[in-house]
Amino acid sequence: MGAEQPETIAAIVAAHRAGTMTPAETIARTYQRIRDYNDPAVFISLREEKDAIAEADRLAARADATSLALYGVPVAVKDNIDALGFPTTAACPAFSYTPTHDSTAVERLRAAGAIIVGKTNLDQFATGLVGVRSPYGIPRNAIREDLIPGGSSSGSATAVGAGLVPLSLGTDTAGSGRVPAMLNNIVGLKPSLGMISTAGLVPACRTLDCISVFALTVDDAALALSVMAGPDQADPFSRDRPLGPLTQFPANLRLGVPRNGQLIFFGDKKAEAGYADALKRWTALGADLVEFDLEPFYETARLLYEGPWVAERYLVIKNLLASAPDAIHSVTREITAAGARLTAAETFSALYRLQGLRKIAERTFANIDALVLPTAPTAYTTAQVLANPVELNSRLGTYTNFVNLLDLCGLAVPASMRSDGVPFGITLLAPAGRDALLASIGRVFHAATKLSVGAKGVAQPALAALPAGGGDDIPIAVVGAHLSGMALNGELKALDAKLIETSKTAPDYKLYALKTTPPKPGMLRVEAGKGAAIELEIWSLSAAAFGKFVSAIPAPMAIGTVRLADGRGVKGFLVEPEVLGEARDITEYGGWRKFMAETA
Template sequence: MTADGSDSAAALADAVRRGERSARSVVEAALGGIAARDPELHAFLHVAADGARADADAVDEKVRAGEDPGPLAGVPVALKDNLCTRGIPTTCASRILEGWRPPYDATVVTRLRDAGAVVVGKTNLDEFAMGSSTENSCMGPTRHPMDPSRVPGGSSGGSAAAVGAGLVPLGLGSDTGGSVRQPAALCGVVGMKPTYGVVSRYGLVAFASSLDQIGPFARSVADAALLLEVIAGHDPKDSTCLDRPAPEAMRSLDVGVEGLRVGVCEELVADTAPDVSRRVREAAEDLAGTGALVEEVSVPEMRLGLSAYYLIAPAEASSNLARYDGVRYGLRVDAPDVAQMNTATRTAGFGPEVKRRIMLGTYALSAGYYDAYYGKAQRVRTLLIRAFDRVYEQFDVLIGATAPTTAFAIGERVADPLTMYLSDVCTIPSNLSGHPAISVPFGAGDDGLPVGVQVLAPALCEERMFQVAAALERLAAARARPARGEGRR
């Protein structure tokens, strides 16, 4: 059971594997929940009901035949709509890809299916994952599961909201600058970004290739670990996917934090709202209370992260999104010659935020400006990695806020892109360094909406990161229900 009393993914899979529940019934329940709740929430862009039922029946058939249906047998999963699904629309919430059905599955989708998970649908996002609120969707915004006037965060807001609302126990998102962790924090669920290269990007529609990682959403740290173990591991189709086994994230959940050196990162606390920073400090105190060696630490280079990110990510995006030209798939707006057709198509097909970033990135790469912008941002990236390396000589993990505020109101930050970009300030450094990070719900803000505490770890130290995340989850539960006396191990 998870904190809110719903079945965990692990429990569902167990029940299905033992034949106590049919995958079909689990999936029907999820589809029913989506039908009831999603019209308001708008977490889903496409519900693959028929496919989900067929997949669930196949799982049940395996159970009946005595075959191993996999560790996620019958577990409904929601996929961010920038993950390619064979025959199922994959739009990236962009008009330019409306109606496109990929002829192939992303590697993570194949792995989910092989593990017995059932894809129930594709979730809303900021167009091409560019945004922090899921408002930049050509299909309209997703609403926060606890307050429909607020955003769920973004860009993976649909998956975060679907998991947060209890429509599905698991979801996948992509995290380029915080797009899994930030909406996870805002929606009160667990969301993590693996070390760059731990999860294959094959079939993830690219935003910024050197920053993108696919990450899990779950309602518990254990479920997030389970999902990570399923999707991680070497893939020969992705040159940047590391040739090593998936992290054994589940194994470290019960280890505890005694003796671990935890740095409270000043840069991830200082500029956050007081109700958010208060929760981070509480989390630090609680960790210290369970035996961790907690100290404050400053990593000033992190302050350069936002600028470096908003040069590097748009630069890569400007190139990655060139292929949407009206020739091979997706939207075409007719024009007398091919260049005009490209322009008409792209002008009609991309929303304003995507256009902004394409232009920003084109500028950062263009003749005469490369050295000053893209080139420098890459050097700053080196500085940041060096700074992390230094800090991790003294600390095993860092903690801080995931997002500067709790969920904000729909429309609040759309007018000024820079203000919106600042929503990612706490999550961006891990993308630039390629390091893993996870957001764990830890209490609420003054508005009663969830706050996420982020755990950052060195490259490939997912196990250690999950170890701390699981402890934080227990500590948060202990604060919520002090009478039960949890959190002292």
């Protein structure tokens, strides 16, 4: 894997758009790397190469291909997430089934131009942080072969760390999207709960599960998240939480660090030193470090496996436990079976305590933007974990088990490479909805480490420039009469709005000419890939001006989340579908400006 080749998502998409590399060539390269890496434990099922290349050729022939955010990007999917054409096993052959359609997350990746190449190995039923609890073998750690790969998303993390694919999906209930990221020197993004639909995911703890992202850079991970984020009627736990744009590194950033004596490293002095060095780097970047009390977070973490949430794991496999218990990994069986013994009284008691701990967490974040913690307190070899599977696994969850219980978002970022060749990483944590903040600061920290990405010594790309803007500025996408030079553009200028950029939507929209005065279009979101890319402009307003502007918008116009061609989500104009009966479909024009010019 040479540094001159496009390795990141951004570089691969740029190469495809420029024509210097075709999607078919990228897919062929992926399969060659899989053969060269020669670890059958990474993938549980792998697509036929010729079929993937044929899909890449069909994709390249599409007229809108270059507008797709993930144009021709090869992706691996953890094998507890449904992907059409592959069985879903959850790393248990007796549980295996064949899905009839994609999970929502995979469907959105495909609509953005991604090509799914295979399903990856995991700790069975996503129960574990170690990556050694699977009948399909133990994936090799991409950095140091004697280390555990980390779990439960073991195959997904090693596939990215080894350079087999630039993007993979994991899941994260107790840290499965973060611990393996650290151990393979890659980025692990754990979004806010409900941000990515879990429709088509085999649950671990249904109230806490989320689909996570592994990538080589924070920008790549954020792009993938923005493509998948969005509400879904098929998932009752789904929430409307678009990522929003990344911003410049904020002034006066306040990062929480535990009080003296509260950190736990289990005697690992190199990990302790790695964390201290990371804090120095944050200070050099301009962050203020603020001490907070970590003990309530530890208490929350203990609730995850000592409390009633184990019963959620039991619900998933109770029939299999009853009919074929030997089909379940012995450690997984031991952990999960305990869920059958919990009472309703114990459940409510734990819920009451959790609510109290959530209030404490809220107060903690009242004057802190994010926490910065070690991703894991130490690292273990495969031999060590096999000899002591439960205790060592528990240790790895020291800084991860409380996160979803407290409804936090997280971003695991490489911090350093220790002298013994073990990767060390830190995780940023913040209340749900601050995903864009974590990405905005995490990308700068990762760049400052000057670490190579993954396992092959590939240098980090230069950070992409971000639009300048005020700290409280809010972007808004306009598609019609508010465009530059159009009838209502003066309303934006009167509020001191600034034009940030011109762009297009994802190919998920239709445009209609409404019977209004002055003439205006209405943009309607349709099924992913079933519409067209509509031209738009993005303007920036202060928070106060944004409120004034939105409050004056008349029906049938509405403000919703508009998905852009590059995968970002931004607030913008949409239309209520009830008024479109007599409206003219002008989608073929690709935008209001062209329609007005050609019909004037």
